[in-house]
Amino acid sequence: MTSTTAHELITRSNRLGADKKNTNYAGGNTSAKGIDRDPVTGEDVELLWVKGSGGDLGTLTEAGLTTLRLDRMRALVNVYPGLEREDEMVAAFDYCLHGKGGAAPSIDTAMHGLVNAPHVDHLHPDAGIAIATAADGEVLTQKIFGSKVIWVPWRRPGFQLGLDIAAIKEANPEAIGCILGGHGISAWADTSDECEANSLWIINTAAAYIEENGSPEPFGAVVPGFEALNDTERLARAAALAPTIRGMASRDKPMVGHFSDDARVLDFLSREKLAPLAALGTSCPDHFLRTKIKPMVLDLPADATIEEQLARLGELHTAYRADYAAYYETHADATSPAMRGADPLIVLVPGVGMFSYGANKQTARVAGEFYLNAINVMRGAEALSTYTPISDAEKFRIEYWALEEAKLARMPKPKSHAGRIAFVTGAASGIGKAIATRLAAEGACVVIADLDLAKAQAAAAELGNTDVAIGISANVADAAAVQGAIDATVLAFGGIDLVVNNAGLSLSKSLLDTTEADWDLQHDVMAKGSFLVSKAAAKALIDQGMGGDIIYISSKNSVFAGPNNIAYSATKADQAHQVRLLAVELGEYGVRVNGINPDGVVRGSGIFASGWGANRAATYGVDEENLGQFYANRTILKREVIPQNVADAVYVLTGSELTRTTGLHIPVDSGVAAAFLR
Structure with missing residues (x-):
């Protein structure tokens, strides 16, 4: 690859993809043609570099490009078997590849290879799609752009569309691009800078025309009662609805959620043309592959009671599933893949906002972004004309396309905890941090709850971006703070599946030295704190109807009478019995409740570092730096317990291997015979 060509293409792509007005995440593709030396013959060869399948323009790197021999790519025209068999051409692209590595060729490769221009962009700008989905889009294209941009009627992406655009460019030498009916735009030029400029000119010209000539209220008048609730009410209602809606979206497959109360969404939800x-x-x-062909819309005003909203959502969900099944049955044939699921991926609640869903947080967030793109498209199309999307039959052809099915089949197998949402208390350090780290590594979305917000956020940042983990402040001894933390969890990820009661502290004192304040502090944090967290989380777990796990990090001391820790051991015994009580009470909802009894976790432990270690070392007459080995030496296995060992137990208890286990306490103590469970 010529470094100049590669650099130009990648930097142009990154600039275009960085601005969502130009294209959605992972949407569109760009290409460049140039000369490189064939390492086999030593001769110059003309190549095509194009963004590969599944990549994103904003973050494109050289590894995301597909490199093809242009002579072989263009020779495919001679063996093209026609529209009915055009899908076969995607496999043929593999025989045109040049060199090793790189991304798999995308369905749009033909558009880039067959158009006779050194540089080509294909993008999905809201303003461009607004023209492409207007009822009189062809007329508008001529009116807005003149002969510089040509209308191309809807055609499913593929080899034939590439031929169509190539023919249009040859027939219109003054044109710099085209509007693809129902789809997006394409632009071309002799240089990379000119191609980018042409793309931006089409996008900006379309946006300016809509702004200057469009109706000021394209969605109609505001419907009384459907206006946005105030910030406090809106977020409280969203948190109250989120678990139930997630359960509906997860009937066929567990989903992670995302909530948006973007002003543009709230405005759309308040208007008479919403339904x-x-x-x-x-x-x-790109939009409906992420959002399904249409959303589920609550048809009640914002001031309806939550009971009314939940009841109506249940009715609408039943109707949505039936409607989607009918859509599938209407358009499927003997060769169609099986229906992938009938639940909505976008749920719109007037006055509150938009709930979007996907297999993971990023997919859920992007689905919401795509539906916001769709709202922008509808606004533009309605401002100038009438929004007229492609037909359901065409949508089905893409949604259940054999090539799309093959792409899904190539996706890696999900990790053990993929799609699960974990809430871990006291997770900014020690055992809690190790648990959060292990769960995130296994695919879970993790909420790190800790008294220290800065440390919680720093710990979350170590695990990845906010699609992976967030850090929040949570005083587990305060009921309002606990409810706020659970609300923050369901708003961040859509719901909750896995709770780890880990927050704790200890004061090593004899009975006579233990004050009432010492007793209250330890019981408030561990016994009361676990109760408050479990109670608030259980409400969300029950509302979801998806089962779940609650884990208590108790202690060997819950069953072992050690010296000088009356308050700590008593509250750990309280936690241990909470496990049994809640296992019985929550079992009917599919919620499993189990406990873990660690002992002697010195390394990395926040409790030991805060003075407990020094006190216990003094109690046992050993140096503090030798305390971990002291604990190990008194065990059967003679091995020190570290935070990761506890995290391993959480992983096993909440994974797929022990699905029939509840009410169990697992010792993680290297074997302390006096603490054997009986």
Whole structure:
């Protein structure tokens, strides 16, 4: 690859992809043609570099490009078997590849290889798709752009679309691009800078025309009662609804959620055209592949009671599933893949906002971004004309495309805890941090709750971005703070599946030295704190109807009478019995409750570092730096227990291997015979 060509293409792609007005995440593709030396013949060869399948323009690197021999790519025209068999051409692209590595060729490769221009962009800008989905899009294209941009009627992405655009460019030498009906835009030029400029000119010209000539209220008047609730009410209602809605979206497959109360969403939800426009669904293939063909819309005002909203959502969910099944049955044939699921991926609640869903947090967030793109598209199309997306039959052809099914089949197997949402208390350090780290590594979304917000956020940042983990402040001894933490969890990830009661502290004192304040502090944090967290989380778990796990990090001291720790051991015994009580009470909802009894976790432990270690070392007459080995020496296995050992137990208890286990306490103490459970 010529470094200049590669650099130009990647930097152009990154600039275009960085601005969402130009294209959605992972949407569109760019290409460049140039000369490189064939390492086999030593001769110059003309190559095509194009963004590969599944990549994102904003973050594109050289590894995300597909490199093809242009002569072989163009020779495919001679063996093209026609529209009915055009899918076969995607496999043929593999025989045009040049060199090793790189991304798999995308379905749009033909558009880039067959168009006779050194540089080509294909993008999904909201303004461009607004023109592409307007009822009189062809007329508008001529009116807005003249002969510089040509209208291309809807055609499913593929080899034939590449041929169509190539022919249009040859027939219109003054054109710099085209509007793809129902889909997006393409632009071309002799240089990379000119191509980028042409793309931006089309996008900006379309946006300016809509702004200057469009209706000021394209979605109609505001419907009384459907206006946005104030910030406090809106977030409280969203948190109250989120678990139930997630359960509905997860009927066929567990989903992670995302909530948005973007002002543009709230405005759309308050307007009289909400129902008819939402029913039309999205149009751009990238959009509805992430959002399903249409959302589920609550048809009640914002001031309806939560009981009324929940009851109506249940009715709408039943109707949505039936409607989607009918859509599938209407358009499927003997060759169609099996229906992938009938639950909505976008749920719109007037006055509150948008709930979006996906297999992981990033997919859920992007689905919401795509539906916001669709709202912007509908706004632009309605401002100038009438929003007219592609037909359901065409949507089905793409949604259940054999090539799309093959792409899904190539995806790696999900990790053990993928799609699960974990809430871990006291997780900024020690055992809690190790548990959070292990769960995140196994695919879970993790909420790190800790009294120290800064440390919680820092610990979360170590695990990845906010699609992986967030850090929040939580005083587990305060009921309001606990409820706020659970609300923050369901708003961040859609719900909750796995709770770890780990927050704790200890004061090593004899009975006579233990004060009432010492007793209250330890019981408030551990016994009362675990109760408050379990109670608040159980409400969400029950509302979801998806089962779940509650884990108590208790202690060997819950069953072993050690010296000088009356308050700590008593509260750990309280926690241990909470496990049994809640296992019985929550079992009917599929919620499993189990406990772990560690002992002697010195390394990395926040409790030991805060003075407990020094006190216990003094009690046993050993140096503090030797305390871990002291604990190990008194065990059967003679091995020190570290935070990761406790995290391993949490992983096993909450994974797929012990699904019939509840009410159990697992010792993680290297074998302390006096603490054997009986």
